[in-house]
Amino acid sequence: MNTLKKILPRAAVIFLIFTLLCGVVYTAVVTGAAQLIFPHQANGSIIEVDGKRYGSELLGQQYTDDAHMWGRIMNIDVSTYRDQDGKTLMYASPSNLSPASEEYGELVAERVEKLRAANPDEANTAVPVDLVTCSGSGLDPHISPAAAEYQVSRLARANQMTEDDIRAIIDRCTEGRFLGLFGEETVNVLKVNLMLDGILK
Known part of the structure; x- marks a missing residue:
């Protein structure tokens, strides 16, 4: 029982850390980099002329x-x-x-x-x-x-x-x-x- 009480808080902290790193930080960095370096491709390679979208390349x-x-x-x-x-x-x-x-x-x-x-x-x-x-x-x-x-x-x-x-x-x-x-x-x-x-x- 004492071992479980020690493990659960640590596991919860590790879970939160990896959730933030993999689910928030990593996603934000990759999305931001894609928008910065390849904005056309990152947004679906949409062909747009005079404000009208005709489809994706x-x-x-x-x-x-x-x-x-x-x-x-x-x-x-x-x-x-x-x-x-x-x-x-x-x-x-x-x-x-x-x-x-x-x-x-x-x-x-x-x-x-x-x-x-x-x-x-x-x-x-x-x-x-x-x-x-x-x-x-x-x-x-x-x-x-x-x-x-x-x-x-x-x-x-x-x-x-x-x-x-x-x-x-x-x-x-x-x-x-x-x-x-x-x-x-x-x-x-x-x-x-x-x-x-x-x-x-």
């Missing part, structure tokens, strides 16, 4: 019309969750289908058919794999330069622009390898589409 948005660049497949669900006001909440997730499954093959074939129909000038070009597959998160905002190039002729025609104009936009929205070494070059689909709409300059 880190989250994909679904486009299916001819005048906009298409991104990767998104598994969107609007039937499961609702907020406290009863409004539908949208969320996306990766596909759990096996690449060897028949259903997966049918989905890929359907997507290839849609891409072929939307981009008839690329009939002799293989459809880039990232345009017919889902990313790990289901919300990847990027596609490969090859996937962007595949859509150039359609975008030029639908937006009454030259193919060189479209490629110039793609170049401006292309992100290089991390530290010049890791990963691959990618194209941010949302930025391209906002430039096509004249929102981003």
Whole structure:
């Protein structure tokens, strides 16, 4: 009993100290440093123009019309969750289908058919794999330069622009390898589409 009386106050003090250090001090230092050094990234990498927010550079948005660049497949669900006001909440997730499954093959074939129909000038070009597959998160905002190039002729025609104009936009929205070494070059689909709409300059 005497041992317990000695241990409990010490344990309580240690608990409070580590709660303050790990839950308050550490959090405040990391948050403050992030806001100071990387404020754009720390606040969600939001694309904002004239006070209006159009989305995050880190989250994909679904486009299916001819005048906009298409991104990767998104598994969107609007039937499961609702907020406290009863409004539908949208969320996306990766596909759990096996690449060897028949259903997966049918989905890929359907997507290839849609891409072929939307981009008839690329009939002799293989459809880039990232345009017919889902990313790990289901919300990847990027596609490969090859996937962007595949859509150039359609975008030029639908937006009454030259193919060189479209490629110039793609170049401006292309992100290089991390530290010049890791990963691959990618194209941010949302930025391209906002430039096509004249929102981003």
